[in-house]
Amino acid sequence: MPHELLSPLPGTFYRRPAPDKPLYKNEGDEVAVGDVIGLIEVMKSFNEVKAEVAGKIVKFLADNEEPVMAGQALVEIA
Amino acid sequence: MKELKSLFIANRGEIAVRIIRAARELGIRTIQAHSVADADSLAVKMADEAVNIGPPHAAKSYLNIPVIIEAAKKAGADAIHPGYGFLAENAGFADAVVAAGMIFVGPSGDAIRTMGDKVSARIAAEKAGVPVVPGSGGRIEDLTEATQIAERIGFPIMIKAAAGGGGRGIRIANTAEEFAQFLPQAQGEAQAAFGDGGLYIEKVITKARHIEVQVLGDGERAIHCFERECSLQRRRQKLWEEAPSPVLPDKVRRKLCASAVALAEAVHYKGAGTIEYLYDDESHDFYFIEMNTRIQVEHPVTEFITGLDLVREMILIAGGARLKHRQDDIKRSGHAIEVRINAEDPARNFMPFPGLVKGLRVPGGPGTRFDTMLYDGYQVPPFYDSLLGKLIVWDETRERAIDRMKRALGELEIGGLKTTKPLHLLLADDAAVRQGQFHTRWLEPWLEANAAKLAE
Numbered sequence: 260m261p262h263e264l265l266s267p268l269p270g271t272f273y274r275r276p277a278p279d280k281p282l283y284k285n286e287g288d289e290v291a292v293g294d295v296i297g298l299i300e301v302m303k304s305f306n307e308v309k310a311e312v313a314g315k316i317v318k319f320l321a322d323n324e325e326p327v328m329a330g331q332a333l334v335e336i337a
Numbered sequence: 338m339k340e341l342k343s344l345f346i347a348n349r350g351e352i353a354v355r356i357i358r359a360a361r362e363l364g365i366r367t368i369q370a371h372s373v374a375d376a377d378s379l380a381v382k383m384a385d386e387a388v389n390i391g392p393p394h395a396a397k398s399y400l401n402i403p404v405i406i407e408a409a410k411k412a413g414a415d416a417i418h419p420g421y422g423f424l425a426e427n428a429g430f431a432d433a434v435v436a437a438g439m440i441f442v443g444p445s446g447d448a449i450r451t452m453g454d455k456v457s458a459r460i461a462a463e464k465a466g467v468p469v470v471p472g473s474g475g476r477i478e479d480l481t482e483a484t485q486i487a488e489r490i491g492f493p494i495m496i497k498a499a500a501g502g503g504g505r506g507i508r509i510a511n512t513a514e515e516f517a518q519f520l521p522q523a524q525g526e527a528q529a530a531f532g533d534g535g536l537y538i539e540k541v542i543t544k545a546r547h548i549e550v551q552v553l554g555d556g557e558r559a560i561h562c563f564e565r566e567c568s569l570q571r572r573r574q575k576l577w578e579e580a581p582s583p584v585l586p587d588k589v590r591r592k593l594c595a596s597a598v599a600l601a602e603a604v605h606y607k608g609a610g611t612i613e614y615l616y617d618d619e620s621h622d623f624y625f626i627e628m629n630t631r632i633q634v635e636h637p638v639t640e641f642i643t644g645l646d647l648v649r650e651m652i653l654i655a656g657g658a659r660l661k662h663r664q665d666d667i668k669r670s671g672h673a674i675e676v677r678i679n680a681e682d683p684a685r686n687f688m689p690f691p692g693l694v695k696g697l698r699v700p701g702g703p704g705t706r707f708d709t710m711l712y713d714g715y716q717v718p719p720f721y722d723s724l725l726g727k728l729i730v731w732d733e734t735r736e737r738a739i740d741r742m743k744r745a746l747g748e749l750e751i752g753g754l755k756t757t758k759p760l761h762l763l764l765a766d767d768a769a770v771r772q773g774q775f776h777t778r779w780l781e782p783w784l785e786a787n788a789a790k791l792a793e
Binding site: 268269270271300301302303304324326 | 374392393394396397680681688689691719720721722723
């Protein structure tokens with residue numbers, strides 16, 4: 260049963276720590292609980308989004324720099 | 338010059354509303370730029386026209402120069418007002434507006450470039466006879482030379498990596514011994530971290546106050562509109578601003594304001610600008626730090642004590658008018674205080690709190706002004722800064738103004754959101770704030786000490 264990691268906050272989703280840095284995770288990567296998947300920027304404050312389950316990233320459901328709502332699925336982990 | 342009859346507003350939030358108000362009183366048509374996330378904003382509702390300039394992400398909308406220029410041209414705008422933040426201090430944007438045949442409401446691209454670069458701004462200030470923070474002025478390569486400069490300016494001294502930034506590579510030496518120890522370390526670290534061992538040193542002003550002078554210029558002549566004090570800051574963000582400063586002696590005020598006028602005239606400053614200083618309360622020395630080449634968030638406190646409309650003046654000057662005031666025309670009276678109402682929860686380390694406004698009560702009454710973009714039922718978007726509004730009060734004395742601020746804060750209700758209102762209520766009752774006894778590093782330890790009260 261794939262797990263969907265939901266955005267805890269509304270804001271802008273980033274898949275990199277900084278524009279000139281590599282992606283936190285790619286599709287197909289293995290993740291452990293607590294691994295940083297991305298950032299949500301809310302009113303100029305940056306909040307890390309961490310994996311709640313271990314597994315493999317099947318698919319990103321939100322793009323880098325995409326506006327997201329609280330509760331919106333960001334990534335699918337199986 | 339082209340007559341200014343229509344104004345494109347390349348900004349959002351409360352300042353967009355403020356600009357629309359000033360323009361409307363002048364009979365100028367307003368065109369409000371907005372991102373998809375701001376389609377329901379108060380500025381969009383108030384402006385004569387609104388133009389969608391793109392996605393919520395600021396880089397794709399409010400910071401997108403080609404899209405903004407194209408939208409303004411298409412709307413037939415004579416001028417673009419940049420507000421504050423976003424593109425307000427982007428020299429390339431100012432140039433692009435002019436190149437597209439429109440007026441930029443602000444100084445020339447060259448003036449923005451000169452004052453925007455720390456080193457060239459410091460040089461311009463020194464040339465105009467404005468005191469700067471004593472230091473090496475530029476890079477130092479040689480340790481002997483550094484030691485000589487250090488002895489001349491006195492301790493404590495900040496050692497910074499010339500190639501550093503964002504606080505990296507900074508050390509503070511309190512004595513000559515520490516300086517001798519830290520300097521080679523800093524040089525080695527700078528070399529390792531930035532591939533450049535260049536350093537510069539600056540005197541540390543330990544209990545500095547932040548005092549800034551409002552100026553208006555028409556490119557030839559400049560005037561000042563007195564000072565504002567903004568020492569109550571958290572993470573370099575101002576939270577409480579007032580005019581006049583509660584501690585500045587009149588003699589120092591005259592010198593400070595005159596130095597700001599000299600600098601504004603030296604760079605042929607056009608429009609509204611602010612020259613920021615550090616002020617040492619004990620020695621009464623002041624030092625130039627930087628110039629902001631735009632309207633500032635806290636401009637209303639100056640408007641309250643002088644009776645001027647600074648946004649109107651900047652639009653008139655942009656339209657080609659000469660400065661209509663002489664320095665002697667600018668009088669100040671009473672005391673004004675502004676507090677920033679941010680969508681942040683002071684009980685939870687100022688966590689941002691965007692959301693739906695359900696139940697809004699705006700303060701009113703004598704000497705009370707609330708500049709905001711809120712309305713009942715407004716959904717505060719999470720994509721931009723957290724400023725919801727600015728509560729500004731005026732009264733005859735500072736004591737009275739603080740009492741009035743407490744009264745006005747009591748009337749303010751923003752249902753559905755957490756805001757900085759409880760913080761300001763606590764500050765208004767604080768003995769040190771009442772006595773004007775604070776400096777730029779005062780608020781952060783105060784917040785830690787008062788965390789329990791803020792959590793109530």
